[in-house]
Amino acid sequence: MSKNIIIAGVLLCLFMSQITFGQVQVKSTAMKQAIIFRPNQDAIRGKLAEIGEEYIVVFSSEREVTIPFADISRIILTYERGSGRGPIYGAVLAGYAGTLILTRSQDHGGFVESRDLSLYLLVVVPSIALGAGIGYLVDPGSVQKEEVFDFTGSGEAKTGEKSRLLRAATHESRESKVHITFQGSHVNSNMPKLNLPGSSTSYDYNTISEFNWLRKVQVTYSVVPEVEVGVALVWFSEPPQFSFGYETLGNSDSKSYNGFQSFEATGKYIVALYKPLYDLLDPRLDLKVGGGFGAASIDYSRTTTVWAYTQSGTGSQLNSSFSVSDNFVVAYLFVQLEFELVDGLSLGLVADKVFGPSRDAPAVSEANIPPQTLRFHNTSVGFTISLHF
Structure with a gap:
């Protein structure tokens, strides 16, 4: 289900990002050099600044020249083909895929055991290098290309040339529309601690960190520069808790305790975000405030075992368990x-x-666990890596 939502979101974003013909301004940092030929007139050389329905605007010799398409016979456009982003995209996607495979194979969600950090380095680092290499093969960088557009044909042919010109002029200069974000975060747990009598409680019994490398993956589309909409998959699980303990009672009687608690949760959201300081911040800096609603699958489990031993050598065992497995809004x-x-x-x-x-x-009186309120929500603070298309 979660995979279908993400795939649908990606396809929707890619569909919405298709070019439609109309008045388009080319970013000043990516204007293409153009030579405009007009019948029985001198050619105009300059940078293509704007493409309208019936005209183009060219910056020529520090002058702005508006030229109707009706007066144009041919245009030669010189531009850079290829973004050179392939190694970046490949490295990020391959690194994330390597992390996803490793953490899922260990059944700890996105939480990592510190003793396995060397294994992560041995797998993830080569994955990043391999992804960057494949990305370079797909998109090694920009190369200069020269293309001719002929406006001497029929009306239908001219329309086709206008569309070709628009695609060539804006292919690398349009604002990014599709955004894929990966998030890793330190999770602030809301689960009660599993403290047993005489226990040597170990929240990190298997040295599992509280940092979730797979907190969120999100795909959004820019409706307008200040607003994005899309889908998000959030793993708001928490690290498992292990606890054990031993206590000696009177008359040489004794008890030993063992407990385990796990909380796994995945939320699928429709999200929207807003950039309140879009016009005030540096163009390279964005402050985003967002949120959404969706469905989450929650699986909680708590098990305890108490062994009682008497002076005579007899013993007994008491097992207790409680679980919640359901879907919630x-x-x-x-x-x-x-x-x-x-x-x-x-x-x-x-x-x-x-x-x-x-x-x-419910309480587990034999293990001195009182009635507890389980809060299936939490907060986190972390980092993001975003790709823009």
């Missing part, structure tokens, strides 16, 4: 500060909160 909010490191790649800082339901868990 949840909400999600986040604030993100993002900096465009290079064209097509941004790094950012993010803080978020997942709003979920609460459930009451």
Whole structure:
């Protein structure tokens, strides 16, 4: 289900990003050099600044010249083909895929055991290098290209040439419309600690960190420069808790305790975000405030085992378990500060909160666990890596 939502979101964003003909301004940093030929008149050389329905605007010798398409016979356009972003896209996607495969194979969600960090380096670093290499093969960089557009044909042919000109002039100069964001975060747990009598509680019993490398993956489309809409998949699970303990009672009796608690949750959201300082900040810097609603699958489990031993050598065992497995409607909010490191790649800082339901868990008197309220929501602070298309 989650895969279908992400795929649908990507296809929708790509569909919405298709070029439609109309008045388009070319970014000043990416204007293409053009030579405009007119019958029985001198050619005009300059930078193509604007393409309208019936005209083009060219900056020539520090002058702005508006030329109707009706007066144009041919245009020679010189431009750079290829973005050179292939290595960046390949490295990020391959690194994320390597992390996803490793964390999922260990059944800890996006949480990593510190003893396996060397394994992660051995797998993820080569994945990044391989992805960058494949990306370079697909898109090694920009090469200069010269293209001729002929406006001497029929009306239908002229319309086709206008569309070709528009695509060539704006292919590398349009604002990015589709954004894919990966988030890793330190999770602030809301689960009660699993403290057992005489316990040596270890929240990191297997040295599992509280940092979720797979907190969120999000795909959005820019409706307008200040607003994006899309879909997000948020893993708001928390690290598992292990606890064990031993205590000696009177008359040489004793008890030992063992407990385990896990909370796994995945939310699928329709999201929207707004850039409140879009006109005030540096163009490379964005402050984003967003959120959404969706459905979440929640799986919670708590098990305890108590062994009682008597002086005579007899013993008994008491097992207790409680679980919640259901789907709920949840909400999600986040604030993100993002900096465009290079064209097509941004790094950012993010803080978020997942709003979920609460459930009451019964007491386990034999293990001195009181009645508890389980809050299936949490907050996190972390980083983001975003790709822009």
